[in-house]
Every structure is written in structure tokens, then in C-alpha cells.
Amino acid sequence: MTDGAADLFGRHERVAFQLSGGRDSVAALHVLRRCLPRMTVYFTDSGDVWPETLVVLHMLEQRFGFRAVRIQSDAPGWRARHGDPTDVLPVCATPLGQMVSGCPTRLCTRYECCWNNLMLPMHQRMLADGITCIVRGVRHGDYQTHPVRSGQEDGGIQAYYPIWDWDEPQVDAYLEEHALPRAPWYEQGARHGSDCLTCTAWWDDGRQAYMRRHHPQAWQALRVRLSAIRQALAGDLALLEEQLASRG
Numbered sequence: 303m304t305d306g307a308a309d310l311f312g313r314h315e316r317v318a319f320q321l322s323g324g325r326d327s328v329a330a331l332h333v334l335r336r337c338l339p340r341m342t343v344y345f346t347d348s349g350d351v352w353p354e355t356l357v358v359l360h361m362l363e364q365r366f367g368f369r370a371v372r373i374q375s376d377a378p379g380w381r382a383r384h385g386d387p388t389d390v391l392p393v394c395a396t397p398l399g400q401m402v403s404g405c406p407t408r409l410c411t412r413y414e415c416c417w418n419n420l421m422l423p424m425h426q427r428m429l430a431d432g433i434t435c436i437v438r439g440v441r442h443g444d445y446q447t448h449p450v451r452s453g454q455e456d457g458g459i460q461a462y463y464p465i466w467d468w469d470e471p472q473v474d475a476y477l478e479e480h481a482l483p484r485a486p487w488y489e490q491g492a493r494h495g496s497d498c499l500t501c502t503a504w505w506d507d508g509r510q511a512y513m514r515r516h517h518p519q520a521w522q523a524l525r526v527r528l529s530a531i532r533q534a535l536a537g538d539l540a541l542l543e544e545q546l547a548s549r550g
């Protein structure tokens with residue numbers, strides 16, 4: 303057990319490990335494997351989870367002898383009501399915008415979608431279970447800035463990220479060294495796995511090549527929805543260009 307973990311379990315009765323199934327969370331779980339009897343592992347099933355992620359989850363459960371608490375949400379149902387997530391939101395495709403633009407496609411931001419389908423259900427469960435410390439496989443290099451850093455407290459819950467200072471090659475080497483399961487898309491160039499197989503956002507995750515090869519039907523259906531986003535964006539982008547082109 304690391305010093306940080308010993309201190310953590312000395313101070314907290316109820317510790318949650320939030321497992322996504324991505325390589326960072328697998329490495330972090332392994333770092334704290336000896337603490338598994340003292341923490342509860344949680345996994346959010348968005349209703350659109352990659353089968354590959356479930357395989358990783360099962361392998362970890364079997365090898366380390368725990369059973370993750372499944373938190374069920376319904377991302378496809380939510381998207382049908384609130385719109386597909388996008389990384390660039392054209393105003394014409396928001397609910398208010400649609401009322402005046404006539405745009406047939408309803409869209410929302412990826413953060414709105416992830417919050418409602420992944421983060422909020424998990425957060426509510428943390429509160430319901432009286433969790434006071436959350437462990438995640440977050441790394442310092444993941445984002446430009448972090449809303450909560452390792453060791454900080456937010457709303458009475460402390461965050462602890464055991465691989466906070468690691469970089470990506472370190473994670474890969476660690477998984478290799480300990481023969482830990484890793485979702486197959488990393489080997490085919492994806493930078494990170496998105497939580498939902500048919501997500502229309504997270505354009506930066508690099509999963510397209512893998513998806514085209516291994517989930518061709520889902521990929522074709524996704525392309526149709528991505529094309530609708532492009533079409534919705536085109537009008538607003540044209541107006542932006544018009545603004546920039548005007549002089550005087």
C-alpha cells in the first residue's frame with residue numbers, strides 16, 4: 303500500500319473506486335489492489351457500453367475477486383429526448399434554436415450528455431452510499447486544468463488519484479508488466495476510449511479506425527448521425543465566416 307493510500311484508508315470509512323474500464327483506471331485499480339477489501343468499486347453502464355469494456359471489467363473482477371456495483375443509466379434514451387452530443391454546438395440545433403431555425407437535428411454538448419448519463423448517476427450513488435473519498439485513474443496530463451486535483455476535497459468528498467503523476471507510456475508499461483487487460487482500441491491508435499459505443503461526440507478520442515474495423519454496422523449508423531451534425535453546423539459556420547468577411 304502506498305503512503306497516500308494508507309493515510310486515506312486511515313481517515314475514510316467509505317471509499318469508492320470509480321472504474322471506467324479505460325487503461326488508466328485499470329492501472330490505478332491494480333496499484334490499490336491490496337485495498338480492494340476496504341473500498342467499493344463502482345461502474346456506470348450507460349446502456350451503450352462497449353462490449354470490450356465489459357470484457358475488461360469481467361477479467362478484473364475474476365482476477366481480483368471483487369464485484370463492481372453497476373450503476374445503470376440510459377444514454378440512448380436520454381439522447382433521443384435531448385439530442386445527440388456534439389463537440390461544437392450550432393445554436394440552430396438547440397431546443398430553442400430549433401423553434402426558429404426549423405433545424406431537424408437536436409443536439410447538446412458532450413459535457414451535458416456525459417454529466418446526465420455518467421457523472422450525475424455516479425455522484426448521486428456516492429451521496430446515497432455515504433462515500434467520503436473517491437479514487438479514480440485520473441492523470442495530471444489528462445486535461446489542461448482539473449476541477450478537482452488529487453488530494454483536494456469537493457463538497458465534503460476527497461479525491462485521490464493514485465497514478466496522478468504518471469504519463470501514458472508509464473501506464474502502458476505498467477499494464478504490460480502486470481499482464482493487465484487493456485481495451486483493444488489503444489493498439490489501433492485510439493487515445494482514450496469513450497464511454498459509449500455510439501457516441502457522436504469526443505471527436506478527439508481517435509476510436510474511428512477501430513470502430514470501422516470491429517463494429518462496422520454501428521460505425522455506419524454513427525456516420526449518418528455525424529453527417530446530420532455536420533449539416534447543422536454548416537449554416538452557423540457560414541454565418542460566422544460572413545461576420546469575419548465583412549469589413550469596415
Ligand code: SF4
Nearest residue numbers: 387415416419498501
Ligand atoms: S460518452 Fe457520449 S453518448 Fe456517452 S454519455 Fe458521454 S457524451 Fe453522452
